[in-house]
Amino acid sequence: MEFTAKQIADFIGGRVEGNEQATVHTFAKIEEGKEGTITFLSNPKYTHYIYDTKASVVLINDDVELEKPVSATLIRVPNAYECVAKLMQMYAASLPKKTGIDPLAFISKTAKIGNNVYIAPFSYVGEGVKIGDGTMIYPHVVIYDGCQIGKNVTIHAGAVIGADGFGFAPNQEGYDKIPQMGIVVIEDNVEIGANTCIDRSTMGQTIIHKGVKLDNLIQVAHNCEIGENTVMSAQVGMAGSTKIGSWCMVGGQAGFAGHIHVADKTMVGAQCGVISNTKGNGENLIGSPAMDPKDFFKAKALYRRLPDMYKEISALRKEIEELKKK
Amino acid sequence: MEFTAKQIADFIGGRVEGNEQATVHTFAKIEEGKEGTITFLSNPKYTHYIYDTKASVVLINDDVELEKPVSATLIRVPNAYECVAKLMQMYAASLPKKTGIDPLAFISKTAKIGNNVYIAPFSYVGEGVKIGDGTMIYPHVVIYDGCQIGKNVTIHAGAVIGADGFGFAPNQEGYDKIPQMGIVVIEDNVEIGANTCIDRSTMGQTIIHKGVKLDNLIQVAHNCEIGENTVMSAQVGMAGSTKIGSWCMVGGQAGFAGHIHVADKTMVGAQCGVISNTKGNGENLIGSPAMDPKDFFKAKALYRRLPDMYKEISALRKEIEELKKK
C-alpha cells in the first residue's frame, strides 16, 4: 500500500509543507528514514535529525520552528506522536490477524477457549483454564490449571501465569510447602510481557484488572491485585498480597513490599522501593526506600556534597574552640 | 468433600464458638469469604474484615478480642496461620498427584529418570541428566546436559537449569568464550520458581543444597553454592562463585557480588546489595551497599534532613564569622 502526503494529511487533519505527492509505504525512525518512509519529530532532542533525514514525509508539531530548509515533505499537526501512533494503528489493523489454535500448542481437554483466539506453538493451557474471545497467546506461554484469562488479552512469549505462590512454613528440618490453591484472574484488554510471572493465590485470586499493561520479566506474587489501567515497566517486582490501585505508572526495576496498598494514580520511579502504604491518590515516589521526588533530589544533591559538609563541620569545630579560648 | 466446624476443630485441636455444624468445602481469603468456605484471621491488619465476612468458618487466634458479634462460626486456636496451612496441606495431599512423563516432553535417551516423577509437556531434559524420585517438572523447564536433580524437587515453568555460565576473556577483536564445562547439582526437596536461571559451573558444580527454596526470576551464576534451607524471594541475583550459607533469607531484588561468602542465617533485605563477605552467622543486612539495619534506618532518617543540616551549617558559619569580628 502506498499513500501520498496529501492523503495522509487529509486523514489526520494536518497541513502539508512541501510536495503533496510524495509517497510513502512504511514507517521509519527519523535517523533511519529512507525514501518511501514516513517518520515523525516529537522529542525536541531529535530535531537535528530532520535536516538530514532521507524520509519522504515527516509528521511534525505545529510549534516547531526549523532553522533551515529540509528536503522532506512536512505534515504539520498539533501532536506528531499521536498522529503517527494513529497511522500505525490503522496500518496494523489492516494486516491479517493470526487466529486459531496451533496444532503444536497443548490445550487441556477441560480448558474453555473463546472465539477468535490465537494460541501459538508450544503454549500450554492447563486444566479448567478459561480464555476469553479475541485473546492472543504467543509461543511458550504457560497457563497453569484453573486460571482465567479475559477477552482481548495479549500474553507474550514465555510468560508464566499461575505458578505456585512462594509460601513455606519452617519446621524442625526445613520447610513445609503451603499449598497454593487459588488461581490467577486476568481481566479484559490486559497485555503481559515476555517472561513475566504472575503467581496463583494461596486461596482466592491473584487479580490483574482490565486494561493493565505489564512489560517483560515482571514478578507478581501470590494474592496481589493490580487496579485497572495500571502500567508497569520491565523487571518490576511485587511481593505477596500487595494491592496497587488503578491508573498507576511504575518504572522499571521498582519493587513493592508485601501486604501494602498503593493508591490510584501513584507514579513510582524506576528502581524505587515502596515499603509501606502510600498516602493518597496521585503521589509521586522515588528512591529506595521511596520518598517524595522533591525531597529525594534535594537530599541527593546534598549527598554528593557530604564530604564538603563534613569538612565544614570540622572547620567550625576548630574555630569555635579557638573562640572559646579567647 | 465437606467438613463441619466440629470435625475441623477436633482435627486441629481448636475450640468452636458458634454453630458446630457449619460446613465448609474449600478455602477463601477473609475478604472474599463465601458460604461454604473456611478462612483465617492471623494478621491484625485484616481484623476489620471478620465482621463482614460471608465465610462459614474462621480460624482465629486465641488472643484476638472481637468488638462485636460475627456471623461466622469461629474456631479458636493458638496459631491460626499454622492451622490453616496444616488443613491446606492435608487437603492438597488428598488430591491426586500428577506423575509420568508427558509424551510432549523431550527426554534425552541418556537421561536417567527416577520413580514417580512428573515431567510436563515441552520440558527438555538433556543428555546424561539425572532426575531423582518424586520430582515434579512443570512445562517448559530446560535442563541442560549433565545436570543432576535430586528427589522431591519441584521446578516451575520456564526455569533454565545449566545454561552456560557467563565467562569471556577479552582478546584484540572481541571476546573468547571460556567453555563452561561443569554442571548444576540440585539436591533433594528444593523448589525452583518460574523462569529462574541457574548456570552451570565453569568446572565442577554449581550447587543448590537440600531444602533450598528459590522464587521466580532469580539468577544464580556459575560456580555458586546455596546452603541448606536458604530461601530467596523473586528477582534476586547472585554473581559468580559466591557461596551463601544455610538457613539464610533473602528479600526480593537483592544482589550479591561475585566471589563472596555469606554466613549461615544471614537475613538480607529486599533490594540489598551485598558486596563483601558477611561478618558472621545471623547478621541482618539492608541497603546497597549493605549495612546493619540500625545504622541504615538512622542514616536514612537523617538523609531526608540533609537540607536542614546544610542550612544549619551555613547559619553556624555566619554566626561564627560575626562572633570572630567582635
Place this chain on the structure above:
Amino acid sequence: MEFTAKQIADFIGGRVEGNEQATVHTFAKIEEGKEGTITFLSNPKYTHYIYDTKASVVLINDDVELEKPVSATLIRVPNAYECVAKLMQMYAASLPKKTGIDPLAFISKTAKIGNNVYIAPFSYVGEGVKIGDGTMIYPHVVIYDGCQIGKNVTIHAGAVIGADGFGFAPNQEGYDKIPQMGIVVIEDNVEIGANTCIDRSTMGQTIIHKGVKLDNLIQVAHNCEIGENTVMSAQVGMAGSTKIGSWCMVGGQAGFAGHIHVADKTMVGAQCGVISNTKGNGENLIGSPAMDPKDFFKAKALYRRLPDMYKEISALRKEIEELKKK
C-alpha cells in the same frame, strides 16, 4: 583423552615443578580437585587451597610464592587463568558440535536458516526470520517474525527475541496499543543468556551489534542499540531508545533510563541507575542515580556517619549560643 603435565606445559609454554608424567583427563576447581584433574590458582583468595588439593596438576602464576611443599605437580605460567581458559577452549573445540534443526523445533516456512546452524527442540522461529551460519539456538528460544540473527550467535534457553516493545497511548477509557512494527537485528558473534528479552522496535530496528555478550534475564526495550563487544551481567534493564556504546561493561541489576546515550568503554556498577547521558568514553559509574565511584564511596562512608554529623551540628549550635551570650 589424557595428557601429561609435560605435554600441557609444552603446549602453553609453561615450566613444570614436580612430576612431569602426572596425567590429567578433566578440569576441576582447586577446592574440588581429584586425582586425574587439572586446576589453576589465579585469585590469591584461594591460595590456601593449593596445600590440600587432590588435583594432579595445578597451573599457577610465576610470581606466586608458596609457603610449604605441595603434592600436586605445578605448571608455572605468566597468567594461569588465561592458560586454563586456552586449554578449556582447545578441549571444547575437540568435542563434537551439535548441528541441525531438531524435528521438535518450529521453523516458519518463510524463515531462512544458514549452514551449520543448531536449533533445539521447542524453539520457535517466526515468519521471515533470518539466521546466519554457525548459530546455536538452545531449547525454548522464541524469535518473533521478521527478526535477523547473525553468524555464530549463541542464544540460550528461554530467550525471547522480538516481542512487542512496550508502547501505549492513553485514551479516555484506557490505552491504545502503539503497534510495534520494527524488528530486532542481532549481529555476528553475539551471545544471549537464558530468559533474556530483546523487544522489537516501534519502527526500524533494535540492534545488538557484533560481539555483544548478554547474560541471563536482561531486558532490552524497543529501539535500543548496544555497541560492539559490550558485556552486560544478569538482570540489567534498558528502557526504550537508549544507546549504549562499544566495549562497555555493565554490572548485574543495573538500569538505564530511556532515550539516553552511554559512551564507549563506560563501566557501570551493579545495581547502578543511569538516568542521563554519560560524559565521555571510559567513565566509571556507580550508585543510583549514577555517580563517579570516588564521590560515591566518599559520600557513602560519610552517609554511615550522618548520625555523628547531626550530633556535632547540634553541639556546635549550643556552644555558639553560649559564646553569643558572653
